[in-house]
Amino acid sequence: MSLRLRLSLLLGVLNLGFLLVLLALLLGNQRASIAEEITAAHRVTVQLLGTAAQTSGLTGPAPLVMETFLRRLGRVRANEIRLYDSRGELRYVSPPSHYKQSRQAPEPFARLMTPQLEATGFDLPGARLLIVPDASRAVLDAWDDLTSLVLLWLGFFVVLQVSLLLFLRHLLRPAETLLVGLDQLAHGRFATRLAESPVSEWRELTSGFNRVAAALERGQAEQRQLVLTTEALAANREVTRFIEAGIEAERKRLARELHDELGQSVTAIRLIATSLARHAGAGAEIAAGAGKINEVAASLYDGVQRIVRELRPAVLERSDLAAALEEIAREWRQQHPDIALTLATRGDCSHLGEALTLAAFRVVQEALTNVLKHAAARRVDIELCRETGTLGVCVRDDGRGQAAPAGMRRGLAGMRERAALLGGTLAAGAAAEGGFCVTLNLPLNEKETPSS
Ligand SMILES: Nc1ncnc2c1ncn2[C@@H]1O[C@H](COP(=O)(O)OP(=O)(O)OP(=O)(O)O)[C@@H](O)[C@H]1O
Ligand SMILES: [Mg+2]
Incomplete structure (x- = not known):
């Protein structure tokens, strides 16, 4: 159920409740006031006609005098007056009221509102006078008041509902725009923007x-x-x-x-x-x-x-990294006896595949060239380590650490490129304990390497 419908239903129920309470109060008041009015009118009429009944036999035959008096008197408000002869036949009945003539309140309403008052009778010589309280006009007035009220309420209710629906429609329009906007976003059209609403809550949204x-x-x-x-x-x-x-x-x-x-x-x-x-x-x-x-x-x-x-190096053809580095180390020791070089190998580094062997070999080659060019070192340590899934190579010297860059500087960049091509990483820089350190880590495809 839409929010608009919910709100208008809620308002309708509240309104109807208010009307019912109002009607109940009004009916109670009207009932009491009708009873009060009819009792008072009946009492006055009884007093007037009682006096007339007592004096009617003095100037002539009582039935005739009384009838003449009553015909002259005509209709008395809220009472019906009847005159019967000695045989009990109706000689006279007061004329009906001209007020709202020929209209009656609906029977159930009249039964609810009519007060239970007894008729009053006077016995005359040769006749009987009966005064019957008649609340039909007052009840009809109450009925008319109530129907006017209900009609007025209905008119007000319709106007209220229509204005409420229109107002809510206007108020909730940004929600529809928002939904359209969200739909646009869901379809990937992120350039969508909504116009600012004058209502502050919507504006924030x-x-x-x-x-x-x-x-x-x-x-x-x-x-x-x-x-x-x-x-x-x-x-x-x-x-x-x-x-x-x-x-x-x-x-x-x-x-x-x-x-x-x-x-x-x-x-x-x-x-x-x-x-x-x-x-x-x-x-x-x-x-x-x-x-x-x-x-x-x-x-x-x-x-x-x-x-x-x-x-x-010939050993590279066999993809034997450890052997290739041994060869480099041998040569280094011959050519640079003043710079001590150690090579430590952990794990089997002999069948790593051509690409991996070549990459690691070239990195060590360039790192050693850099030691000669930049480090002024006394010692270089090469560590080769094969663990599950990784090959680690580390070249560490005890030289001056990071030297001032010189030349084209392709070496480290080339090392990084080689590492990246194989999905690995390369870190190079001055070591915390002094000297310079190049660390290469390459992922191993354990299934492929032994056969390659
Ligand atoms: N072992 C080292 N000790 C001190 N500094 C180093 C060491 N290795 C590299 N560096 C510093 O890192 C810089 C970059 O090294 P890289 O190998 O990229 O360039 P390069 O050796 O200067 O030139 P290229 O290798 O292109 O001939 C070097 O210029 C140097 O400053
Ligand atoms: Mg270099």
């Missing part, structure tokens, strides 16, 4: 609605922006992945070329130099030159091998 809609609109715009940014990021990642894959392939190719082409050539030079020295005979100078060529070629060979290892 509409401005609340507008605030919510504005917040939703902002949220929608941010969501859209987020989707765009995520898409752009995903596209960037794809490009980075592509570039990284290209660089790795190029490193691989370069390492192979250096190893196969330059390595073969340098080996050939060394063989020629050795044979030249063997066949130099007495030419001591030529033998010394050949020996020198052999020496230079040997160091060139070592250099090439080192570059090949740096470009692409």
